[in-house]
Amino acid sequence: MKNIDQKTGKEVEETPVESFRGEKRKQTLDLWEMTQLNHAFGAKRVALARDDVEDPYAEVDEQSSDGSDEEIEIELANTVPSFLKGKDFKTETNDSAMTVKKNPEGSMTRVAQYGSKFMSEAKQRKLEQKREEERLKRLEERSRVNGDPLEKMMPRLNGDQARQSAYQEWQKQAKRQEYGPRSNMSIREQRESLPVFQKRADLVKLVAENDFLVVVGETGSGKTTQITQYLAEEGFAMKGVIACTQPRRVAATSVARRVAQEVGCKIGEEVGYTIRFEDVTSNKTIIKYMTDGMLQREALVDPDLTKYSVIMLDEAHERTIATDVLFALLREAVIRRKGGLKLIVTSATLDSAKFSNYFEQCPVFKIEGRTFPVKIFYTKEPELDYISSCIETVIDVHTNNPPGDILVFLTGKEEIDTCCETLVDKMSLLRGENPSIAELIILPIYSSLPSEMQTRIFEPTPAGKRKVVLATNIAETSVTIDGIYYVIDPGYVKVNAYDPKLGMDSLIVQPISRAQADQRSGRAGRTGPGICYRLYTKNAYLNEMGSNTVPEIQRQNLSYTILMLKAMGIDDVIEFNFMDKPKQNSILTALEELYILDALDENGKLTDFGQRMAFFPMEPLLSKTLIKSIEFGCSDEVITIIAMLSVPDIFYRPREKRDQADKAKARFHDYNGDHLTFLNVYNKWSDAENSRVWCQDNYIHEKSMRRAKDVRKQLIQIMDKLDRKERRPRSSIVSCMGNWDQIRKAFVSGFFKNSAKRAAVHDAEEGSYRTLVENTPVHVHPSSSLFKKHGVDHVIYHTLVLTNKEYMHCVTKIDPKWLVTYAPRFFRSVEPGNMSSKKKNEKIQPLFNRNDPKENWRLSKGRR
Structure with missing residues (x-):
């Protein structure tokens, strides 16, 4: 209390405050106002200084080299080469797999578009479980600090112990070291059989x-x-x-x-x-x-x-x-x-x-292989949730049908893992209620699973038990599993589709073809007479499925393929003798991309620069970046970054240690973006002498790092071959010695088309950035070092991937002036006093909209 001696309780006289501990904070009104502006959403962040000393609490944005704060406005140059004039391929309808079409209720295409309700509920349960685990962790930490133990509460909070122990036991069995198909026959006997x-x-x-x-x-x-x-x-x-x-x-x-x-x-x-x-x-x-x-x-x-x-x-x-x-x-x-x-x-x-x-x-x-007859059963009505139907069918077959292993086809790792967890839970409950039910051995198989764990599916099933294999389409033709008598086919597959207009790859679920359906059903007839349960109607098989799978050449980016054909001397790629010709607009889009990358000239002929690009076994955007890095004097660093981009994800994020993994990853983050973050990781790993322990401590995949090292070595050898071919007196591999701007400029020269600008009005549902080419709303991926970072107005990205949102992967901050400087065929700066065509077409949004339930017009809603 004021004017009371806290020890004696007596009132004391108030003494004027003449002195104070430490240095009193200087009241600078201008500095305070600048700091508030600096924290406001959308304001340009600048370094705040006081008495020529930087304020350590201010976020610093990179200063422009010429000292000018004037914002540059750029737009597409829209230059069309002679060989593409008169070809109006951009107005053609886009019938790619990305196109969303209206389909009747219950159709397979509609089910594929909207996905499985079971999967979305499973994701929500996992999210809630994670929150509960974090809450319990906080309670335990609080009890440890305060000396207030919660042992009596923990059994009630931990949930169903039976299910948890069953799942842990299943995981334990999956990690055992006895792998591989066993055979008593010699190699010669196996070959002759x-x-x-x-x-x-x-x-x-x-x-x-x-x-x-x-x-x-x-x-x-x-x-x-x-x-x-x-x-x-x-x-x-x-x-x-x-x-x-x-x-x-x-x-x-x-x-x-x-x-x-x-x-x-x-x-x-x-x-x-x-x-x-x-x-x-x-x-x-x-x-x-x-x-x-x-x-x-x-x-x-x-x-x-x-x-x-x-x-x-x-x-x-x-x-x-x-x-x-x-x-x-x-x-x-x-x-x-x-x-x-x-x-x-x-x-x-x-x-x-x-x-x-x-x-x-x-x-x-x-x-002719060893084949037996297969009975095929269809559903009477369309299945609206194929994941739930698969699980119910597995349980039904296991509890009611004679012995024989089960093969289930699913679309990817996430679905397989969810089905495995659900089947483990359901079987633990069933066997708890009725111990006479045979044990079900649950085995996943997908490409990213370690090879030693994949081979478990070939092991003979123990007597009195049944095996269920949950697989992607890898089990259609690539592997043969003995003992399969029952096949469960929901009728879907995940394919990689490319939209040439948006320049975006997406893994989408779509119905399989009739040829794939026949191949899947045939898996049940390798060991003996089998049964195939098709979780779709016969009408869907006959009328909704195509006869054959669409070739990849009709749904992928053709830039690299066209570059290879041009390098082989095949100039008329449109009339090239493909077995199934790709759509003309896909070919023309690839030709346009090669032109703006300087690989083709005005007449569509391969340039000397294009010949050098074709020398590298990589996508044209990467090969141009690598070649331009020689001019920028940073080829050594760019080779390292490209090697890191060419391998599977290097960061390991185990479910039970996500927080530690995220903190370890944050130590490598570079404020300029993910490309330099990859460079930091590789350099630190090299400094640690490629240590396995270092990888474990920093949650890094050692296998991916060693693979990146091999790729880097191969790229250096290719560069040396190119030097010898062009008779260069010195090696092209040079280091920028810490001048990271040169690296960013090199990537801008190759990936300028993959550029985006921060949206003027931020809407979390629409996207915080918009691409400069198609004005598509996009988001920075949560794994990026620039995720939720302010003061980043222009970026380039490695790829755009559509999952639940349009995400930019591997993002780096850039100066917009570089786009005009290093991509003059594609971008140009708007003349002072003029308005860009994009701004002319923008719809003006009123500040106040009383009908907006979210009240986004309020200033307090600006920063979220």
């Missing part, structure tokens, strides 16, 4: 007599591993290397290792593989597995592929972009070499007549 072994003589004879051959064989028939060995043993390797392409890197490496084991050599000797940024071959290699993209790059240097005698395009049904391009390139190469090169196209499911007609009416060779 495969269906393709019975057809060996006929197959070799057809290859010798025909330049083209289409082979259709069931998954597990042995075509991928055995045909190359048969041809090598019959002497085809005497004329050149026998190559086999795969659409996935994992498949190329794993199959090569298996064949090397069967041949009896070390990987890289007689049998080797080549994938992007990794070449494990030698002069001894006669059987070579590779990704289709690597063979496409070899065709760039040697169109006739003279080092090969036989090329086998495997898994052709997947119709990747590189495979479709190789169809046309190899067709012409085989014809030119007149018997010197043989081409075999293999797949589990193919429209064999279509492929035979394309490849000069070649013969079709079929390898």
